[in-house]
Amino acid sequence: MLAQVLFSGLALGSIYGLVALGFALVFKATEVFNFAQGMFVVCGAYLAVTAISILHLPFGLTVLFIIGGAALLGVVVHALLIQPLSGRPMLSVIMVTLALSIILRALIEMIFGAQGRTLETPLPSGGFLFAGIRVSQLHLTAAITSWLCMAGFGAFFRYTSIGLLMRATANSHEAAMVSGVNVNRVNRMAWAIGTALAAVGGLFLGQLQIASVELESIGLLAVPAVVLGGLQSIPGAIIGGLLVGVIEQLAAAYISPKAADILIFAPLLLVLMVRPWGLFGQRELGRV
Numbered sequence: 001m002l003a004q005v006l007f008s009g010l011a012l013g014s015i016y017g018l019v020a021l022g023f024a025l026v027f028k029a030t031e032v033f034n035f036a037q038g039m040f041v042v043c044g045a046y047l048a049v050t051a052i053s054i055l056h057l058p059f060g061l062t063v064l065f066i067i068g069g070a071a072l073l074g075v076v077v078h079a080l081l082i083q084p085l086s087g088r089p090m091l092s093v094i095m096v097t098l099a100l101s102i103i104l105r106a107l108i109e110m111i112f113g114a115q116g117r118t119l120e121t122p123l124p125s126g127g128f129l130f131a132g133i134r135v136s137q138l139h140l141t142a143a144i145t146s147w148l149c150m151a152g153f154g155a156f157f158r159y160t161s162i163g164l165l166m167r168a169t170a171n172s173h174e175a176a177m178v179s180g181v182n183v184n185r186v187n188r189m190a191w192a193i194g195t196a197l198a199a200v201g202g203l204f205l206g207q208l209q210i211a212s213v214e215l216e217s218i219g220l221l222a223v224p225a226v227v228l229g230g231l232q233s234i235p236g237a238i239i240g241g242l243l244v245g246v247i248e249q250l251a252a253a254y255i256s257p258k259a260a261d262i263l264i265f266a267p268l269l270l271v272l273m274v275r276p277w278g279l280f281g282q283r284e285l286g287r288v
Contacts, residue, residue: 013245044202116212230278
């Protein structure tokens with residue numbers, strides 16, 4: 001029983017880690033606490049619904065449609081809403097992301113209706129026994145895909161010239177600008193990647209459950225994942241996602257599904273009070 005729960009928790013946690021990675025990337029690059037990340041997950045699920053059920057695209061083109069559409073959404077959001085607020089107080093930017101989340105939710109319900117949509121893809125949905133554990137092929141596929149995406153992003157971030165520019169910009173906007181880096185272009189790319197990662201998470205969550213606006217609450221579990229791991233730590237966001245997934249499944253199996261929120265957000269409050277830079281983040285020292 002415990003092994004089964006841990007497997008499910010790690011599989012879901014891998015998806016949360018993917019969404020949290022996008023959240024952390026946006027924050028690290030632009031210092032924007034993006035509360036619309038949960039709705040970007042929903043957008044990914046409904047982009048999948050559009051591609052599969054309405055446009056009847058092959059699955060390969062469906063994946064490209066989801067990633068491309070989500071990346072375009074991220075670019076538009078940054079260009080129209082985030083960049084004009086550069087230098088404004090953080091509260092103003094947070095309110096913009098909250099307003100964006102509400103607008104996206106309303107638009108999706110107007111276009112697709114309030115009822116959720118069943119999302120059917122060619123991804124395997126059966127299961128098999130391994131060492132006495134019932135392994136869901138869909139959970140396993142979601143976990144493997146999430147880790148491949150995270151590994152691919154890590155390689156891109158570390159070994160490509162564009163990734164180097166993104167790291168330089170994240171470390172110091174001022175130094176990057178002095179060096180001739182187009183900071184707005186780099187930040188726009190960060191938003192595109194962060195939104196695309198959330199959308200890929202939405203593809204899997206939409207099939208594991210159902211494509212609906214209620215996925216927003218699941219997508220927002222990226223927030224405690226990132227805060228627990230460390231807002232400035234990309235690996236911390238991934239580990240935080242795994243922790244949230246395991247805690248959620250353990251709570252649901254051994255206590256109550258309602259207890260999951262308590263066991264996730266209570267440690268979040270504790271971390272914010274004791275170690276606000278997160279478990280794997282670096283403390284920022286300032287002179288008073």
